[in-house]
Amino acid sequence: MRFSIKTKGLNDIIDITDEVSEIVKKSEAKDGICLISCPGSTCGITTMEYESGLIKDLKRALERMAPVSDDYEHCKKWGDCNGFSHVRSALLKPFLAIPIENEELLLGSWQQVVFLDFDNRPRNREIIVKVIKS
Amino acid sequence: MRFSIKTKGLNDIIDITDEVSEIVKKSEAKDGICLISCPGSTCGITTMEYESGLIKDLKRALERMAPVSDDYEHCKKWGDCNGFSHVRSALLKPFLAIPIENEELLLGSWQQVVFLDFDNRPRNREIIVKVIKS
Amino acid sequence: MRFSIKTKGLNDIIDITDEVSEIVKKSEAKDGICLISCPGSTCGITTMEYESGLIKDLKRALERMAPVSDDYEHCKKWGDCNGFSHVRSALLKPFLAIPIENEELLLGSWQQVVFLDFDNRPRNREIIVKVIKS
Numbered sequence: 001m002r003f004s005i006k007t008k009g010l011n012d013i014i015d016i017t018d019e020v021s022e023i024v025k026k027s028e029a030k031d032g033i034c035l036i037s038c039p040g041s042t043c044g045i046t047t048m049e050y051e052s053g054l055i056k057d058l059k060r061a062l063e064r065m066a067p068v069s070d071d072y073e074h075c076k077k078w079g080d081c082n083g084f085s086h087v088r089s090a091l092l093k094p095f096l097a098i099p100i101e102n103e104e105l106l107l108g109s110w111q112q113v114v115f116l117d118f119d120n121r122p123r124n125r126e127i128i129v130k131v132i133k134s
Numbered sequence: 135m136r137f138s139i140k141t142k143g144l145n146d147i148i149d150i151t152d153e154v155s156e157i158v159k160k161s162e163a164k165d166g167i168c169l170i171s172c173p174g175s176t177c178g179i180t181t182m183e184y185e186s187g188l189i190k191d192l193k194r195a196l197e198r199m200a201p202v203s204d205d206y207e208h209c210k211k212w213g214d215c216n217g218f219s220h221v222r223s224a225l226l227k228p229f230l231a232i233p234i235e236n237e238e239l240l241l242g243s244w245q246q247v248v249f250l251d252f253d254n255r256p257r258n259r260e261i262i263v264k265v266i267k268s
Numbered sequence: 269m270r271f272s273i274k275t276k277g278l279n280d281i282i283d284i285t286d287e288v289s290e291i292v293k294k295s296e297a298k299d300g301i302c303l304i305s306c307p308g309s310t311c312g313i314t315t316m317e318y319e320s321g322l323i324k325d326l327k328r329a330l331e332r333m334a335p336v337s338d339d340y341e342h343c344k345k346w347g348d349c350n351g352f353s354h355v356r357s358a359l360l361k362p363f364l365a366i367p368i369e370n371e372e373l374l375l376g377s378w379q380q381v382v383f384l385d386f387d388n389r390p391r392n393r394e395i396i397v398k399v400i401k402s
Contacts, residue, residue, distance in 0.1 A: 031264070032264070032266065033169045033231075033264055033266060035301045035365050035367055037366065037367055037374065039374055039375050039376035039379060040376040040379060041315060041316055041317040041376055041378050041379040046224050046225070046227050047175060047223075047224065047227065047228070047229075048175055048220060048223070048224040049175040049220055051208070051211070051212075052207070052211070053206070053207035053208040053209075053210065053211040053212065053217070054207070054208045054217065054220050054221070054224075056207045057200075057204075057206045057207050057208055057217050057220065057221050058220075058221050058224050058225075060204075061199060061200045061221045061225065064199065065199065065225075065329060065332065065333065066325075066329045070325075070328075072321070072325045073320070073321035073322070073324045073325050074319070074321040074322045074325055075321075076321065077319070077320070077321040078319075078321065083321070083322065083325050086316060086317055086322050086325065086326075087322070087325050087326050087329045089315075089316070090314050090315065090316040090322075090326050090382075091314070091326075091329065091333075091359075091360065092225065093314050093315065093364065094315070095315075095364060095365055095366060096227065096229060097169050097229055097231050097301075097365050098171065098229060099169055099171055099262050099264045106171065106173055106262055107173050108173035108174040108175055110175050111173060111174060111175040114224075128367050128374055130299070130300070130301050130367045130402060131402065132266055132300065132301060132400055132402045133402070134264060134265065134266045134267070165398070166398070166400065167303045167365075167398055167400060180358050180359070180361050181309060181357075181358070181361065181362070181363075182309055182354060182357070182358040183309040183354055185342070185345070185346075186341070186345070187340070187341035187342040187343075187344065187345040187346065187351070188341070188342045188351065188354050188355070188358075190341045191334075191338075191340045191341050191342055191351050191354065191355050192354075192355050192358050192359075194338075195333060195334045195355045195359065198333065199333065199359075226359065230361065230363060231303050231363055231365050232303075232305065232363060233303055233305055233396050233398045240305065240307055240396055241307050242307035242308040242309055244309050245307060245308060245309040248358075266400055268398060268399065268400045268401070
């Protein structure tokens with residue numbers, strides 16, 4: 001199953017828990033795992049408490065790991081100045097596997113599934129959700 | 135399957151290889167994968183050579199990625215001064231999938247499964263282990 | 269299924285997409301997931317656009333996260349001066365799950381599966397690929 005989202009780029013962090021949960025519900029999986037991914041090399045998927053303070057805090061940590069305005073070889077070579085987007089994606093990875101029970105994701109009360117668009121422009125992104133029953 | 139552990143918080147790193155291996159053994163899976171996770175937004179799961187030197191080295195690297203005493207928006211907003219715990223968890227992720235053969239995790243000789251409690255206080259944590267046979 | 273690769277160590281980054289894709293093809297999986305891993309505590313697996321500029325950019329970010337010549341406890345204790353290799357591996361993790369459709373990995377056009385050998389010497393590495401059909 002798949003769904004699409006529109007992003008603003010530049011580390012736009014989007015809560016996709018509802019969309020994923022709906023697919024898990026429809027799968028009628030009593031027990032298993034769910035793999036969420038996005039085909040692309042400038043994005044990431046993880047979980048976090050989705051609140052505006054932490055969104056800023058996470059962005060600051062990502063800036064420390066791969067600063068937007070560092071001197072990227074990718075930019076020099078291709079004129080495509082999203083070197084930071086690629087590096088952040090390789091470090092965070094656009095793949096996440098979550099356990100399922102009774103048609104629901106097993107997450108904490110303050111834990112949401114988030115998609116991070118590291119690219120330097122707005123994008124339409126397709127999110128892939130695979131449910132594997134055990 | 136699940137098991138519980140008590141942690142000290144503040145980047146307590148705990149070897150959970152034996153507990154996970156026991157569940158994999160009981161599953162009688164000849165071939166497949168095992169997903170280990172913890173519902174929560176202030177913890178992580180990975181593998182490492184579990185020895186006291188590297189435990190200190192990993193903690194120093196985590197401090198570099200998201201310092202304990204940085205100026206977190208999460209703290210200003212909620213008075214809950216574990217912003218670093220949340221950011222470390224979003225970067226490391228509390229999910230790990232490992233292959234299984236003959237009822238055993240396929241790991242290296244010097245590679246253990248570890249749970250990292252980034253929270254700023256002791257916690258009881260529930261670890262979820264899903265075995266998917268192939 | 270497994271395959272072997274020879275690496276140069278010191279953050280050698282190798283494109284393993286073809287080898288993994290061939291195994292996925294042979295599995296004849298119409299739908300499912302693929303778990304790629306390497307038993308070891310000094311390596312990592314992720315995806316990236318595999319081009320020489322970004323390879324350098326990613327290496328620089330890894331050097332920021334866990335510098336080669338930092339003062340590692342692991343080195344003091346064991347005389348084994350690959351503390352940075354272990355820390356990078358714990359942060360990046362040598363495990364990656366990717367969705368499959370019609371006997372193919374679901375990746376972006378500019379997204380390759382890469383193996384990172386963080387160790388400080390050339391190694392022979394065995395890559396494990398598990399295909400789980402849904």
